[in-house]
Amino acid sequence: MHIVYMQYMCIFIVFTLPTMHFNIHHVNIKYFNITEEAHMQNTNLDSILESRRSQPHQLIEVLQDIQEQHGYISEETMATVSEELGVPLMDVYSVASFYKSFSLKPRGKNVITICTGTACHVRGAKLIVNQANAQLDVAPGETTDDGQFTIEHVNCVGACALAPVVTENGSYHHHMDSGKLRKLIKSLESKDTEENSND
């Protein structure tokens, strides 16, 4: 009885193994409309996935690269990563939603990150956060409706001696307070309107 069962299992596996790839691919094609933007992103994606295919443990590194290049991780991208690395789609989604580095929604043009570490907190980071929320009318982690600003928190960038610290598009601003942030946001706003009017 057992031997027959084993044989059946072998045959079952032999026939379903090739279709496993098809199953996940099935999900990819059937449930997502691949847009043109996604096509462009896919070519970048190829270079990110190169030499990492079928290596599930590279998932976080791959997602980091995608986040860096595209600014966020879309559902289509997650489906492709799932297929190429051999990780169940559920696990890709779990990992992408667990780690704060990854954004599942597109981010604003200017990402303002306010450090809320202990040293910054003790020197008044909370008031800076309040200022950002009030001035731009968004909650932390959210993007303004016009897509210009995203406000993020980070728990320590490691520049504690210069607290309070705010980073914006890669630049560090130190010894900040609510007034200085107000001015910084205003200057970024006018820079954007300038650029738009010059188009």
Added chain:
Amino acid sequence: MTQQVTLNIDGALIRAAKGTSVLDAALDFGICIPHLCHVSNIEDIGSCRLCIVENIVNGRSKITTSCTLLVQDDMMILSNTDKIRRLRHNIAELLVSEAPNSRAMQDIALRCGVEETRYSFRNNDCILCGRCVRACTGEFGVKPLGFVGRGKDRRVEAPFNLRSKLCNECGRCIDLCPMVMPACDGPMETGKERLCGNCESKLSDTDLTLGYCVGCYFGEGIQCQRSPINV
């Protein structure tokens, strides 16, 4: 021929196969250590912390979950000391305050000695025990259910709401969910944080299929054998 070991739980000498957890060994013997996230034959993760016991090693007591602790020869386990009972009481109090309208949570709370809670009631549909996630096996290679988010945002979801497409509708998740059974109609209101004590049933697999639906979204689109509640 699996190796057998002998260990001491609460004074009883118990034989168990190597590789068994202390919780399984105790339950087999008849020592009822309270538990929530443990399900027979499914991997234990030690997330609810109700099954904690004292493991006496070299005269020192280490508190650990019995579902993740594997039996060893000459192990000394205490599952019902004053300290353990107090800790279990506090954990059960936290659990029932999250979902006071769940029969399973009320059962656990009563069994752990909770009569009044010192926290305000919240009204969650899901207690995040993880039974459904661990029991779920969808189509080959694809998992329909999993934990998403982190910390207080942790929740059980299907990726991008593809649940109905990825799920093979085996119903295991609903069978094992401790929240599917609502409590009696006893008072569970803010300001009256007290358990009525009328629910007498024990928390066991067979008792869960009682035909009531709490309208959890997992039932959506699936031939769930429960009748909907009349709102």
Added chain:
Amino acid sequence: MTKINTVNDLENLRNKILEDREKFRATLVICGGTGCQASRAGGVIDEIKKELDNHGLNESVCLRTTGCHGFCEQGPLIVIEPDNLFYCHVTPDDVHEIITKTILNNEIVERLLYTDPVSGNLIKTESEIPFYKAQDRQILTQNRQVDPCSIEDYIAIGGYTALGKTLFEMSPESVVQEIMDSELRGRGGGGFPTGLKWAECREAPGDEKYVICNADEGDPGAYMDRCVLEGNPHLVLEGMLIGAWAIGASQGHIYVRNEYPLAVDNIRVAVQQARESGLLGDGILGSKFSFDVEISRGGGAFVCGESTALMASLEGKVGEPKPKDVHTVIDGLWHKPTTLNNVETWANVPAIMKNGSSAFAAKGSKGSKGTKILALTGCIKNTGLVEVEMGTPIKNIVFDIGGGANNEKPVKAVQTGGPSGGCLPVEKFDLPVDFDELYDAGSMIGSGGMVVMDEETCMVDVAKYFLTFLQDESCGKCVPCRIGVSRMLEIVTDITEGRGKLEQINLLEELGDTLSHTALCGLGKTAANPVLSTLRYFREEYEIHIEEKKCPAGVCQELITYAIDPESCTFCGLCKKACPHNAITGEKKQAHEIDLGLCIKCGICRSECKFESIIIN
């Protein structure tokens, strides 16, 4: 890159580098760490390169861009060797003078010298500055001596000779013994005896073993590991090489926080250079030892600093800790024996092998040997990274090195150990920096963060801050941490908003005790420490919040009101213009007033007012 195939090659290369450098009459060392980069050191570096070019000094003056020196608030910093002349707050406009006056004419530019805030004197050299003088910079001195992207700098100061000695003059067992004899304890917060960890891992059955460097420094307010990894990555690599050989591993992992981009870049360069010179790979220095490392970036999760969560993250999974009934030295990464140590722990290893365990153990206190790097920040004059001998009393660090309070408000407390640690009041400042003594007092050294707080810091707010942090960072798997921390936060928030009840203090203590015994991992187990230690030493503050519904430090927004002092108000109108809610009214030549109904206490008016006329009740 010169290939280094034997210990002799290493020695010859070192001599050659030193010989080549004899032609330099001076070395301009500029700090290029993250802190100074925030202060625009990049511009200064560019200007220096231009000036050296213009004056044809490239063959006689060496420019070295280093990692963090630790004195971040004084940046951009320049130290000119060989006299170690110290210039601070350097701007690109100052560079011309530095080159023409100091380099070419040996004249000092006085306005760039450091002014001691306590005595008011100008100080010329780095070693005379009180901030540096009171330290014992065993590891941090090297940050001034090496450019992190130059393996030659590291070799020039004797780098990798400890590795050579280990591979050819000692056995793996004797290396483990040496570390045990040194009594080195883990610098990441656990304080576990490193030698014991290595011994257990060495004994564990299995051919495949791993070493991991934990650079996921998540404690807010701590940046020691960033500094060491960013500034001296080869030191960490050498430590890992020695450890790997001792326990029998051939593969290592370095897990760096993604929030430290410069550290990630620098360690990548260092690994590349080490591979090219043959110090990573097969047959290192001509021995039979092979070893290589992989660098992974964290995803932004404090919990991944916990060893089992870190290993899960390396395996590509969510960073959820696992129960540690079997230690990770036996069942770790990919279920293989794994030795995980913190950056600073690895950084201490080469010196122990080079100078011997007794030299290391000669410093420090009975239970804590060696030195510790601390991140001294908060409400004091001199903030930055300091390295002190273990056993140094806290008051020496806060007052001698830190220079005391940075405004007229006196120092009230010091918070050590990050979210797992606690707050100690001024009365306890005689306590030494020691693993066990601080633990008994209700705090801990932790990874080394030390935040100084003054009278304008509300201790209940500090407890709320840490609970908010932990609630954010909890993985959410186990009930006590996920629900317990959230309930503690609820209670403390009630207290800061005037709804607290006295019996809730007992509940906080009981809940804290429950967490410490039942949570799954270290994060949950120590989550209650900030609350418990502030309750232990600052209970009156909690009681005032509850009974009088007041916040003595003037922080908790629901319990304070802003007002303009009519005596000092100069009617300048700046506050009125700046207020985003139009809550300030007042005509010219009239003292202005704040409408309490509209005021949301955002603090903008206070930061605009140059006369400190806005007070908090």
